Amino acid sequence: MKILTGNDLKTGAVVWWTGVGWSLDVNESSDVGDHGAAIIAREEGAQNVFASYVVDAEKTADGVRPAHIKERIRALGPTVRPDLTLKPADPDAINWVI
Amino acid sequence: MYKYDEYDQQMVDTRVEEFRDQVRRRLSGELTEDQFKPLRLQNGLYLQLHAYMLRVAVPYGTLNSTQMKLLGDIADKYDRGYGHFTTRQNIQYNWIKLEDTPDILAELAKVEMHAIQTSGNCIRNISSDQFAGAAADEIIDPRPYAELLRQWSSFHPEFLVLPRKFKIAVIASEKDRAAMRLHDIGIKMVRNDAGEIGAQFYAGGGMGRTPMIAPLIRDFVPLNQLITFAEACLRVYNRYGRRDNKYKARIKILVHELGRDEYVRQVEEEFAHLLTQPIEPPLAELERIKAHFTGPDFEQGLSDELDLRDPDFRLWVGRNTTAHKVPGYVIATVSLKPVGGIPGDASADQIRLMAQLGRDYSFDELRVTHAQNIVLPHVRKADLYTVWKALDEAGLGTANLDTLGDIIACPGLDYCSLANARSIPVAQKISERFGSAEKQAEIGELKLKISGCINACGHHHAGHIGILGVDKKGLENYQLLFGGSEGADTSLAKIIGPGFTEDGVVDAIEKATQVYLANKQGEERFLDTYRRIGMDPFKEAIYG
Ligand code: HEM
Ligand code: SF4
Numbered sequence: 001m002k003i004l005t006g007n008d009l010k011t012g013a014v015v016w017w018t019g020v021g022w023s024l025d026v027n028e029s030s031d032v033g034d035h036g037a038a039i040i041a042r043e044e045g046a047q048n049v050f051a052s053y054v055v056d057a058e059k060t061a062d063g064v065r066p067a068h069i070k071e072r073i074r075a076l077g078p079t080v081r082p083d084l085t086l087k088p089a090d091p092d093a094i095n096w097v098i
Numbered sequence: 099m100y101k102y103d104e105y106d107q108q109m110v111d112t113r114v115e116e117f118r119d120q121v122r123r124r125l126s127g128e129l130t131e132d133q134f135k136p137l138r139l140q141n142g143l144y145l146q147l148h149a150y151m152l153r154v155a156v157p158y159g160t161l162n163s164t165q166m167k168l169l170g171d172i173a174d175k176y177d178r179g180y181g182h183f184t185t186r187q188n189i190q191y192n193w194i195k196l197e198d199t200p201d202i203l204a205e206l207a208k209v210e211m212h213a214i215q216t217s218g219n220c221i222r223n224i225s226s227d228q229f230a231g232a233a234a235d236e237i238i239d240p241r242p243y244a245e246l247l248r249q250w251s252s253f254h255p256e257f258l259v260l261p262r263k264f265k266i267a268v269i270a271s272e273k274d275r276a277a278m279r280l281h282d283i284g285i286k287m288v289r290n291d292a293g294e295i296g297a298q299f300y301a302g303g304g305m306g307r308t309p310m311i312a313p314l315i316r317d318f319v320p321l322n323q324l325i326t327f328a329e330a331c332l333r334v335y336n337r338y339g340r341r342d343n344k345y346k347a348r349i350k351i352l353v354h355e356l357g358r359d360e361y362v363r364q365v366e367e368e369f370a371h372l373l374t375q376p377i378e379p380p381l382a383e384l385e386r387i388k389a390h391f392t393g394p395d396f397e398q399g400l401s402d403e404l405d406l407r408d409p410d411f412r413l414w415v416g417r418n419t420t421a422h423k424v425p426g427y428v429i430a431t432v433s434l435k436p437v438g439g440i441p442g443d444a445s446a447d448q449i450r451l452m453a454q455l456g457r458d459y460s461f462d463e464l465r466v467t468h469a470q471n472i473v474l475p476h477v478r479k480a481d482l483y484t485v486w487k488a489l490d491e492a493g494l495g496t497a498n499l500d501t502l503g504d505i506i507a508c509p510g511l512d513y514c515s516l517a518n519a520r521s522i523p524v525a526q527k528i529s530e531r532f533g534s535a536e537k538q539a540e541i542g543e544l545k546l547k548i549s550g551c552i553n554a555c556g557h558h559h560a561g562h563i564g565i566l567g568v569d570k571k572g573l574e575n576y577q578l579l580f581g582g583s584e585g586a587d588t589s590l591a592k593i594i595g596p597g598f599t600e601d602g603v604v605d606a607i608e609k610a611t612q613v614y615l616a617n618k619q620g621e622e623r624f625l626d627t628y629r630r631i632g633m634d635p636f637k638e639a640i641y642g
Contacts, residue, residue, distance in 0.1 A: 010125065011195045012149035050131040051145055068572055070511060073520075074147055078512040080440055080522045084178055084193075 001059055003029035004036055005071060006043070006052025014074045015049060022049060024086065026075035027063035065096070072097045099162055099463065100245050100390045102210045109253070110207045113214060117141045118200035125197065140220075142213025143199055147515045152194040153216040154206060158226035158244040158268070159187035159466040163457035165209045166464050170449030176202050181449060183434060183442045185506055185557055186265070187225050187466040188216060192513055214252065219260045221251035221332070225267045227275045228467040231393055232429050232475040234421040238295055240270035240287050242388040243324065246379070247285075249387075250325050257332055261339035262347035264332070265304070277468060277584035279303045279312045280560060282349045283331055288318065296320050301331055301361065302353025305554035309590050310350040313358040315365065323369075326378045330369035334361065394461035394476055400426020404479050411486055413535060414497035419482070428479050430460075432472040432489055433496040433504060437533035438526050441507040442470030444494075451492050459485050468557075469506055469545075471499070500543045502611075503533035506557050510550030510567060511574070517550035519567025519574035520600075524548055527604045532611070541611050544624040547582075560584035562625040563610065564591040565603060576603040580610070580636060581628050594633060595641055609639045 003026075004017035015022035017039060019030035032039055036054035043049050056067040066072050077085030079094050087093040102110070117137070124134045138144075144151045154169070161169075169189055173181045176198045177191040184190055194202070206212055215223045224244045231239040247266060251257065257264070267276045270287035278284035284300035296318040303312025319327045335349045338356075353361045402425055406412040420429040432452060435441050444452070452472050456464040459481045465473035477485055489495045498504045505528060508514065510521030525548055532541065547561030551568075558564030564579035575597040582591030598606055613636050614624045628636070 007145060007149070010197050012145065012193075014148055044131065047125075047127040069574065070147070070515075070517075073511055077148060078192075078522075079520065080512050080526065 001029075001031040001057050001064070002033060002036055003055050003057045003064060003066070004032050004039060004052055005055055005066075005074060006040075006049035009047055009050055016075070017043075017052075026057075026066065029057065029064045031059075062096070069097060099160060100157075100241075100387065107207075107210070110210070110212050110214075113141070113212065114200060114203045114207050117203060121196060121200050136218070138196075138199075139217040140214070141199070141203065142216040143194070143196070144217065145515070146192065146509075147511070147513050147517075149192065150194045150196055150199070151513070152191045152199065152202065152213060153184070154189050154191075154211060154213050155216050155223040156188050156211075156466050157248055158224055158230070158241050159228050159468075160226075160230070160241060161456075161464045161466065162462050163453040163464065165211055166453035166456060167450050168205060168209050168211070170446040170453060172202055172205065173446040173449060180443050180445045182440075182509065183444065183466050183470045183472070185468050185470060185508075185555060186223065187228070187468055188223060189466070190509075192509075219262050219264075220258050221254065221260070221264045221266060224248050224251070225265070225276055225281075225468060227269045227271060228431075228465040228473045229275060229420060229429055229475065230270070230465075231391060232422055232427075233271055234423045235273055236271040236423070237289050238270050238287055239391050239393070240268045242384060242391050243270075243285070243287060243297065244268040245387050245390075246325065246384055247328060250328070250379070257336060260332075260336055261341045262344060262349075264335075264349065266328075272586055274584070274586045274588070275467075277557065277560060277588075279588045280305055280309070280557075280584055281312065282335075283328065284312050290318050294320070297324050297327070299327065299331065301365075302350045302358070304348050304350040305557060305559050306348065307345060307552045307554070308348075308350065309554065309559040310354060311588050311590065312350075313353070315358065315362050321384065322378060322381055323373070324378075326372050326376075327365075327369055329377060330365045330372055333368050333372075334364045338364075394463075396424040396427060396476070397478070398424075400424075400478060400480070402426055402479060404482060408483070410490070410495075410497070411483055414486055414490075414495060415482070417497040417501070417538075418499045422476065424476075426479055428477050428482060430474045430477050430482065430485060431467065431499050432474065432494050433498050434471050434494075435498060435504050435529065436493055436496045437503060438530045440522050441505050441525050444472075448492055448494055451488065452494070455485055455488060469500075469504065471504070497535070498533065498538060500545060501532075501538040502541055502544045502546055502607075503529045503538060504545070505529060506545075506547040506561070508549050508556035510548070510556075514550060514555075516553060517567065518552075518569040519550050519576065521548040521550040521556055521565075521567060524565060524567075524576065524600055524603060527600065528607060531604055531608065540615065542623055544611070545583075546607075557584065558582070559590050560588070561591055562623070562628070563607060566593075568597060570597065574600060576600065578603060578606055578640075580633060581625065583625060592633065594637055606640045610636050613639045
């Protein structure tokens with residue numbers, strides 16, 4: 001599947017396109033198919049997000065998994081600071097990245 | 099320390115208000131990201147992997163305790179409780195919100211700090227010897243010259259849009275502690291045969307994808323021509339540096355392609371021309387700046403005795419302190435590299451503690467080192483044990499300077515959007531494997547430096563051992579390099595062979611240290627043994 005990521009304009013937070021809006025949770029990503037560029041143009045135009053781009057991902061039993069490690073780290077947070085990731089209480093979260 | 103005059107303060111304050119307005123216009127949609135990006139970068143605000151990142155300048159790495167305390171407070175108030183000290187003696191915050199940035203810059207301005215010259219194709223924040231003004235081996239304090247260059251280069255209209263970023267380092271001792279020859283311009287303050295102070299210029303060094311050691315371009319520039327000569331160096335670069343290809347745009351490429359001699363000829367020609375239209379600030383300006391660097395009122399006649407009965411303290415004194423120019427004082431380096439820690443990171447509380455120790459025990463001064471540590475430059479030996487105790491209780495008492503535990507590492511793929519691989523986890527594994535006091539005593543000085551991509555922010559080209567993260571079909575992979583150095587004996591490290599996985603690279607380093615220990619003669623460091631016996635024995639042990 002193809003999903004969209006970007007950064008929230010005000011906070012800089014990493015966000016993912018859900019089909020109707022932006023979420024911090026990569027698992028809420030929707031498949032944008034061929035519409036990535038159009039959604040980016042519209043959303044950046046509306047000044048909601050910036051630096052957005054299309055990412056290859058895979059739908060797994062556990063949720064949406066971006067194909068490249070860079071976006072998986074984006075989705076979770078720094079692997080060296082589990083306390084600052086989106087899943088501070090999950091010791092296995094780092095394995096999902098690697 | 100330098101104190102802002104009304105012009106300095108006004109410039110910085112004006113800049114904050116200007117940026118406040120730019121941020122307002124961005125948030126209201128008046129400015130697009132394309133329009134805003136160069137404006138935010140000129141104020142130190144990057145976009146990184148997870149969020150905005152703010153890089154705050156620490157001119158020539160010198161801070162007072164009020165400034166340091168504020169760096170800690172900012173980490174708490176606007177970030178997530180910590181900051182990252184960088185190889186260019188600055189600090190970065192990883193989780194900054196755009197809407198907070200004008201307030202942060204306003205708070206910084208109140209203590210004479212800013213984020214100008216921390217990004218973009220301008221002359222960047224100038225770096226220097228972290229022991230300046232304290233080192234027993236310096237001929238003069240290099241910082242007044244660094245400050246003069248800072249004033250000349252800040253907002254210099256001709257050099258705001260250079261072909262590429264431009265980094266200057268200034269030192270004043272034989273022992274280079276600032277990687278001077280790996281800068282676009284390296285300046286070494288020297289004394290000539292007549293006893294006069296002047297500047298030796300090196301140009302065209304750098305790391306990045308094409309590392310180069312800067313050649314000497316002028317042996318002696320008199321003090322009353324310092325700025326004029328720097329201007330000539332920059333002018334030739336600004337005129338002929340390549341703007342068509344950003345990978346070939348640094349001055350190192352120009353000096354390399356023209357050849358050192360031709361670059362020098364052109365600089366001298368430009369210099370002669372500039373001398374006819376005086377642009378040099380009056381020497382009185384240098385004197386005014388120098389008056390800020392007369393140094394603290396050291397007590398005279400203090401004893402050099404240290405009570406070394408506590409074995410942990412003895413170890414730390416042996417590793418982390420350096421001779422001071424005044425008897426009874428010592429330079430103490432605080433390691434930001436606890437075993438298994440994140441190199442260069444410090445929590446808000448740790449930053450404030452160091453600020454307090456700087457205020458109470460180091461004449462209100464602190465330094466950031468290019469090895470991502472903090473220096474208390476002027477500690478009375480009589481106070482050293484108290485200082486160390488306080489540091490140790492806060493997790494800052496690690497005794498590992500210049501050993502395998504004292505790793506330089508860039509943020510890598512954990513934070514950086516340009517990275518190919520993570521750097522920090524590799525540093526953590528190495529420091530866990532080799533960080534014990536026994537291992538350090540056995541292996542001795544070994545400078546290891548890690549970058550997460552070819553941009554070389556982690557100085558891997560200059561590591562006795564360097565590690566470079568690469569992307570191998572979507573997987574993190576690490577190349578190993580041996581033989582770099584950034585001191586007076588600057589050399590560039592060479593790749594030893596095919597890359598490794600994260601665990602593989604740690605094992606390879608273990609084998610390399612075994613080869614070193616088996617071949618070491620006398621007091622040789624790893625680097626000396628490597629230089630003597632060459633790469634083959636190491637390759638054989640690692641790949642064999
Ligand atoms: C996280 C954001 C960062 C970005 C986007 C970034 C980007 C870059 C790039 C593109 C270069 C190569 C420039 C060239 O060769 O023309 C570079 C070089 C360099 N950076 Fe960074 N960097 C970052 C963080 C850091 C950090 C954290 C440090 C210190 C730990 C640092 C210190 C340096 C140094 C020392 C060099 C090489 C010296 C030189 O040749 O200029 N950078 N950086
Ligand atoms: S070396 Fe590469 S990965 Fe490391 S901070 Fe610099 S740009 Fe990022």
